[in-house]
Amino acid sequence: MKGSSRRAKRAAAAAGRRRGVLAAALAVVAVAGLTVTAVASEERSRPAQDRTLQAGLEALVKDGTVPGALMSVRDRNGRVTNYTAGVADIRTKSKVPTDGYVRIASTTKMFTAVAVLQLAGEGKLSLDDAVEKHLPGVVRGTGDGAAIDGRNITIRQLLNHTSGMTREMPLMPEGILPIRDRYFEARELLDAALTQAPTFAPGQERVWKYSNGGYVLLGLVAQKVAGRPLAEVITNQIINRAGLEETYYPGPGDREIRAPHPRGYLFAKDDKGNPVPGRLIDITRFDPSIAGAAGQMIATPSDVNKFLVALQEGKLIKPAQLAEMRQTVDSPGFPEGWRYGLGTIEMKLSCGITAYGHGGDADGFQSRAAITPDGRAVTIAVTNDEAGVPEVLAFFDKALCAQK
Secondary structure, eight states, X not given: OHHHHHHHHHHHHHHHHHHHHHHHHHHHHHHHOOXXXXXXXXXXXXXHHHHXXXXXXXXXXXXXXXXXXXXXXXXXXXXXXXXXXXXXXXXTOOBOOTTOOEEOGGGHHHHHHHHHHHHHHTTSOOTTSBHHHHSTXXXXXXXXXXTOBGGGOBHHHHHTTOSOOOOOOTTOTTOSGGGTTOOOOHHHHHHHHTTSOOSSOTTSOOOOOOOHHHHHHHHHHHHHHXXXXXXXXXXXXXXTXXXXXXXXXXXXXXXXXXXXXXXXXXXXXXXXXXXXXXXXXXXXXXXXXXXXXXXXXXXXXXXXXXXXXXXXXXXXXXHHHHHHHTOOEEOTTSOTTEEEOSSOEEEEOTTSOEEEEEEEEETTEEEEEEEOTTSOEEEEEESBTTSOHHHHHHHHHHHHHOOO
C-alpha cells in the first residue's frame, strides 16, 4: 500500500535523524557536560504556542469519555506539526499514533463535490442540470417520498443541500451495531432515501436541510458521467493528483482501518437508548458502505490538510469552480457563522477569519477540517463521535485562529 510504504520510509528517515541528533548531543555532552534530551518529533515545536494547543487537546480527553485525540496543523508557511492526546485503546492504554488513520466521515463530501466540480469544469455536466438528464427515470420517490422527482432536482441543489432530499438514513434505524458487517450498494441507499418524505415539496420555497442521501445520489451522477466507479474517479482525479498517500476510499467488504490508527468508540446504551456513563463500545471495525459517497473515506489528519491546500491552490479544480464551491447558503442548525457551499462549509471564526472545510461524524470518530485564506490548515479527530462536540468545535476554532 502506498500509505504503508510512505510511513515506512518516514519512520526510517525519522530514526536516522534521531540517531544523528543523539550522536551530536552526546558529542556536546563530552565537551560541556550537558544533560542529553532526545528529540522525539520530526518537527521542532514553537514552545509557547505548541504548549497551548497541546493543553487544549489534552483537555478534550481528560474525563475519558473521548479516549483519544489527534490533530495536524499546517501553518501558512507549510510547516506541519502533529499532536496527540489520550489513549488509542482503552483496553491496552496504548498511545495515540501520531497522524494516524481515522474515518473522516462526511469530510468525504468535499471529495465527492470536487469530483462533480471537475466534471463541470470539463464541460461534461452543468451544475444547473436536472438530475434526470444524467440518470433518466432513476429518481422517483415512493411511499412517503412520492413527491421526490429527479426532473425537479438540480446537481447544484444536491451539492448545497437544498434539494429537499431526506436527512434520514432509513437502513440503520437502530444504529450501526446491527449492520456493522453489512455491505450496501449505492443504489440500495438511494432507493431507501427515496421512500422518505422530502423536506419540502416541489415548487415550495427552497430551504436548507443536510442530506446524506443527496450525496449518495451525487456519487451516482458522478460515476455515470465519468463512466467509471466513484471510488476510482476520486482516487485517480483527486487522491493521486494531490499526492495524498494516506487517503483512500475503502473498497467493497473493507471493514478495517489501515495501521496505525486509534480505536473508535461509542457509548453503550440502556434499554431506552440513553448513554450508559463509563461504558464504551469499540466500533473501530465496520463496513462504511452505509455512508457511501456521503461519508465512506479514511485518511490521516495531515493528508486532509494536504487536500485542503491542493484545493485552495487550484490543483484540483479551476478558479471558476472553486468560486462556485464557495458560494454559500444559510444553513439553519449549523453553528453560528457557518454557511454551506457546494460540499464545503464557510466558517466565520471567533478571531474574524473565514475558513473553509468540512466535518464528519462516523460511528467512533468525530473530525473537523478547514483552511484559512492564508493557508493555515487544521484537521482534528477524536475517538468518540457522541461526546464533547461543543468542546471539539471550540478547540478547532482556537487552533485555526492560532496564527503566531
